[in-house]
Amino acid sequence: MTTSKFYNAIFAAGITLILACLMIGVKLDTSGTQLAIKGASAAQWTWIGGGIALVFLSQLFSGQIDSLFKSIPKPNITTMLPEEKKMATLKPWLIAGLIVIMVIWPFMVSRGSVDLATLTLIYIMLGLGLNIVVGLAGLLDLGFVAFYAVGAYTYALLSEYFGLSFWVCLPISAGAAALFGFVLGFPVLRLRGDYLAIVTLGFGEIIRILLNNWTNVTGGPSGISGIAKPTLFGLEFTRKAKGGEDAMTFHEYFNLDYSSSYKVIFLYLIAVLLVIFVIYLINRLMRMPIGRAWEALREDEIACRSLGLNKTAIKLSAFTIGASTAGFAGAFFSARQGFISPESFIFIESAIILAIVVLGGMGSQVGIILAAIIMTILPELAREFSEYRMLLFGLLMVLMMRWRPEGLIPMKRPQLELKQ
């Protein structure tokens, strides 16, 4: 331990003290019209002191800590899995088993957990959609929630004004979101990566402000309520059928007792269906020339252009397909909630979806599904810490970029190695 290290640690601790003393140590307090301040409680000062001590020690022993981290063997997932040939025969069975479990599972657990699972599936869909844009094509989109909003409002408005059913609106919503993606993407995709991030962010804000202020169509801040739920071939899941004389409800048709959990399970199954559809679609696309072009463009734009790839068309396809996935998720979201307002489509949502993609590993589908599950279930488990949720998201994003930018489960390309 050298002296310079000691000074360094003292310096870092001093900086931490400066950062913490005013912003955490003193609290603004409005008393009447006058602004006053009050000191933090002893407990808070203990926390600050603890933080400073932690920074001091970690700087002092940074070398030792680093070597400790290095000495922990990294778990190698590839060696834990069976061999590649075995894997190929095993995989369809695995997937089939997983689907069967996902279908049977909701009948055995409580309504709340099925509902939570449906929410998780929405986030998986959004994560997979953003993954096409960010992970595969390498375009940072910070306004992804705008397409989600377009999908949600398309279904809500069509159902309210024209009485169209969910199943008709689902492709229309995806199409509308794709159209928005296309119209926005066409001009802005010529821009370099970080400009694109800001433009999409601005676009997301524009959409939200428009939804908020176009009161006579979108209902403004109070949103749209009473959105129709999906039906099973015209069978409703309500207690009494609403649509006309000969309309029947699900429980009447099948001679069952009415139970509200049928609806929840039905919504969950739709979500499962949509997610499977999206995963299948993306998997096919990734193996098509267009999917390969996305990744090639992400890796080296100049090389792609010199090979004659039309970069705008390729980026635009990724952007549009990603947007349409968000439209899908949006339509389903508004059907599930029965109520939407611009509040659901703020920037933080975009940031959460981005955090899912980053945490899971950009490009890696399995990683994103895992990350979406973690990101939606953890906050539910730790409800008393809900205030700290976004704080931890932000911290996690910084830490992931610093220590594991490839994500929890990095993307693995199918590859062939020639043996000498």
Place this chain on the structure above:
Amino acid sequence: MSEFSLYLLQQLINGLTIGSTYALIAIGYTMVYGIIGMINFAHGEIYMIGSYVTFIVIAGLVSMGMVSLPIILIIALVIAMFIASTYGWAVERVAYRPLRGSNRLIPLISAIGMSIFLQNSVGISQGFRDVALPPMISGGWAFGNPADFEVTVSYMQVVIFAVTFVTMTALTLFISKSRMGRACRACAEDLGMTNLLGINTNKVIALTFIIGAALAAIAGLLLGLYYGVVNPFVGFIAGLKAFTAAVLGGIGSIPGAVLGGLVLGVTEAMTAAFFPSEYKDVVAFGLLITILLFRPSGLLGKPEIEKV
């Protein structure tokens, strides 16, 4: 002059006031971008922290019984600049420096994470709700006929103009005359070459973050006093606006940032004159998209050539 043109004049004055504070924040974006080519997404949060520190110091000094307004404001300014610069420096050191040289998107995502982190840490420690400060500088001059329309220039607006002008002049002198300023320009020209010539580029980059943060803190103080409210989310929109201003003027160019800020401020004020004020954000972002489409290098910027 007619009533309508007086009204426009009033909007112009208001627009220039807001615009000059946008310019102060935009300089932080443009300097960082000019040297390391990344968007410091957390810069708006530094501005928000500057506002909070100002409020805390003012409230503290007033409760200690200090009455002299200029002294209170100067102490608040110095402390806000100091704390905000420390934040700027620390953010660079923790979240950006270890990522230098990796893919462009990686520091940007880290910056977004940092922005969310700062927003929420301030929210948790200071509360998520608005904090209001009673007006410190009130009054102003009025022109025109009180019967139809009066153009007013408040003292607060004059303070904003004066402080911005002094700051800009000091910055320009620093960049063009001092040794460190020359190092900054050299880094913006060619970072690798400057490093080879024996200039500690890490120090120069850290300095840019410190200067940018200090300017953001000045803007935080001015806008905090002007609006009289602050909450943990003011940094997000202000940062976005300032970035728009930086792009509008040509990112990487300091005079461009000033010009962009003023143009954006005036455009917003004029929009608010004719449309409901909610739409001024739409116009600002619409302007950003339009500029990027037709003149990506901005009003005063140089086109960027991509090298292999």
